[in-house]
Amino acid sequence: MLSRGMLCIVIVACSPTALAQPVEGADGRLTDPAGRVLYTFDRDSAGASACKDECAVQWPPYAAPPDASAKPAFPLLRRDDGSLQWAHRGKPLYYFAGDVKPGQASGDGLGGTWHVARTRPAETPDSGPSYSPKGY
Structure with missing residues (x-):
């Protein structure tokens, strides 16, 4: 019997969309054509994956x-x-086995080393105008 992680690899490897070039979403996040979020790993070097086994x-x-x-x-x-x-x-792209539906990004920030792959920095919500009194 396959473990959940191994089943995920089998499903991802057999999916025709898993083989297509990444797609940029409206917010700059990279996904596969089916909308599954892609990640990068800080321990990878350009052109080489450190994520094995x-x-x-x-x-x-x-x-x-x-x-x-x-x-x-x-x-x-x-x-x-x-x-x-x-x-x-140059940074390898990955899925996260914990993401179960398109658009889910529950692996972002895990271990401080996994991040949603983006074509541009994430936008931070506008907290409104800042108050800076004059003369103080």
């Missing part, structure tokens, strides 16, 4: 098909097992 069970790589064509914003990297993984600005 048990890490890759919780954070499945965003796979690319063997015939994928790299784009300037979305290069490809070859993992240790020979498979291809999409990247953004």
Whole structure:
């Protein structure tokens, strides 16, 4: 019987949308074409994944098909097992096994090292005008 994490890898690996180039959402978040949020890992170096074995069970790589064509914003990297993984600005892209529906981003900030992949910084909500009295 497959564990939940292994089942997630099987589902992601078999999904046709999992192989397509990442998509930029209206808020700058990167997703797969089905709307599943993608993440980056601070411990990765440009062009190389540090997330292997048990890490890759919780954070499945965003796979690319063997015939994928790299784009300037979305290069490809070859993992240790020979498979291809999409990247953004050289950083490998991943799913989070804890996200169960499109748009969910429950892995953002986990361990202080996992972040939603973005094409631009997240906007912070406007807290309104600041008050600065004159003469004080």
